[in-house]
Amino acid sequence: MSYPQVVIDLNKLRHNTSYLVDLCHQKSIQVAGVSKVFCADPKMVKVMMDNGIDYIADSRIDNLRKIKDFKVPKILLRLPMISEVDEVVRYSDISLNSEVVTIEALNSAAKLAKCMHEIILMCDIGDLREGIFDKTELINTIRSVLQMENIKLVGLGTNITCYGGVIPTPEVLGKLVTIKEKVENTFNLQLNIISGGNSSSIELLKKGEMPKAINHLRLGESIILGRETAFGNPISNTFDDCMLLKAEIIELKEKPSVPIGEIGMDAFGKVPEFVDKGIRKRAICAVGKQDVDLADIIPIDKWVDILGGSSDHLIVDVTDSKRDYKVGDIMTFKLTYGSILSLMTSAYVDVQYI
Numbered sequence: 001m002s003y004p005q006v007v008i009d010l011n012k013l014r015h016n017t018s019y020l021v022d023l024c025h026q027k028s029i030q031v032a033g034v035s036k037v038f039c040a041d042p043k044m045v046k047v048m049m050d051n052g053i054d055y056i057a058d059s060r061i062d063n064l065r066k067i068k069d070f071k072v073p074k075i076l077l078r079l080p081m082i083s084e085v086d087e088v089v090r091y092s093d094i095s096l097n098s099e100v101v102t103i104e105a106l107n108s109a110a111k112l113a114k115c116m117h118e119i120i121l122m123c124d125i126g127d128l129r130e131g132i133f134d135k136t137e138l139i140n141t142i143r144s145v146l147q148m149e150n151i152k153l154v155g156l157g158t159n160i161t162c163y164g165g166v167i168p169t170p171e172v173l174g175k176l177v178t179i180k181e182k183v184e185n186t187f188n189l190q191l192n193i194i195s196g197g198n199s200s201s202i203e204l205l206k207k208g209e210m211p212k213a214i215n216h217l218r219l220g221e222s223i224i225l226g227r228e229t230a231f232g233n234p235i236s237n238t239f240d241d242c243m244l245l246k247a248e249i250i251e252l253k254e255k256p257s258v259p260i261g262e263i264g265m266d267a268f269g270k271v272p273e274f275v276d277k278g279i280r281k282r283a284i285c286a287v288g289k290q291d292v293d294l295a296d297i298i299p300i301d302k303w304v305d306i307l308g309g310s311s312d313h314l315i316v317d318v319t320d321s322k323r324d325y326k327v328g329d330i331m332t333f334k335l336t337y338g339s340i341l342s343l344m345t346s347a348y349v350d351v352q353y354i
């Protein structure tokens with residue numbers, strides 16, 4: 001066991017997963033548990049699987065490869081690179097797509113691997129990240145896909161509140177439903193999956209305003225942080241602390257709050273500014289920007305203030321704390337989506353489970 005360390009509470013994760021899965025299943029919505037923020041940590045994926053998740057979804061093939069032996073259908077979330085199609089058909093059952101040349105490459109790869117590869121076509125309904133925007137292009141793409149022997153079109157999907165910040169409403173998601181109906185009528189087929197977005201759709205779901213045709217959501221942040229992402233509100237009855245950061249204090253001293261000498265650039269080329277609060281008690285924790293953006297961690301001790309840091313050091317003001325910190329003590333921090341992402345990706349951070 002070493003520090004810095006991310007502590008994962010598998011019981012809290014179990015609770016959040018089953019709470020959100022129940023919420024969705026009650027409305028006949030299937031859930032893809034999104035594992036990219038925690039790099040598809042197998043123990044966490046297992047908890048999601050054991051608590052009713054219908055699919056595991058990740059943006060990266062490297063992550064899906066880690067869990068290749070888990071018996072759960074796997075979705076590749078990021079549009080495939082043509083250079084990785086062999087791995088895509090091998091490690092994912094379904095991929096999200098928007099480019100016909102890529103789907104052709106997937107078809108060839110699936111033929112070679114003697115398998116069928118399923119796809120969900122992404123429709124851009126206004127958030128302007130991935131997806132086919134033009135209706136004629138969508139119809140032409142489907143016409144081509146239906147000719148491909150080793151590709152099965154299983155559904156349509158959309159992604160919102162990611163790039164453009166578009167909030168899901170019945171009107172916005174209604175656009176996807178209209179497209180679904182048009183496609184089904186044009187080609188006389190039935191689409192099994194209508195994937196209506198990510199954790200930003202939870203609020204709409206709870207209000208009971210999700211269009212009925214939407215039968216699939218891809219949930220990451222809501223499960224891990226108990227937070228919906230349209231407005232950033234906590235979801236009641238869920239935990240926001242399934243994952244915490246623990247860092248060790250390596251120095252504790254009283255120092256002035258303004259540096260002494262002419263101020264030039266800091267280690268990252270920025271000119272820092274300081275407020276003179278007199279002599280303060282400061283702690284240095286052994287964690288830094290190489291592990292995490294220091295603006296994205298929140299001390300559990302609400303009397304502790306983050307002052308800043310550098311690649312390997314976090315400096316906090318502990319003057320007002322009720323706790324009598326000592327060198328060697330462990331300080332605990334709550335996390336955000338961004339800090340979980342970078343901490344789980346850092347090779348310097350230990351991971352422990354409780």
Ligand SMILES: *Cc1c(COP(=O)(O)O)cnc(C)c1O
Nearest residue numbers: 034077159198199218219220221
């Ligand atoms: C990351 C991602 C999700 C999950 O988003 P959350 O806000 O974490 O629920 C869903 N869909 C796609 C395409 C993604 O890339």
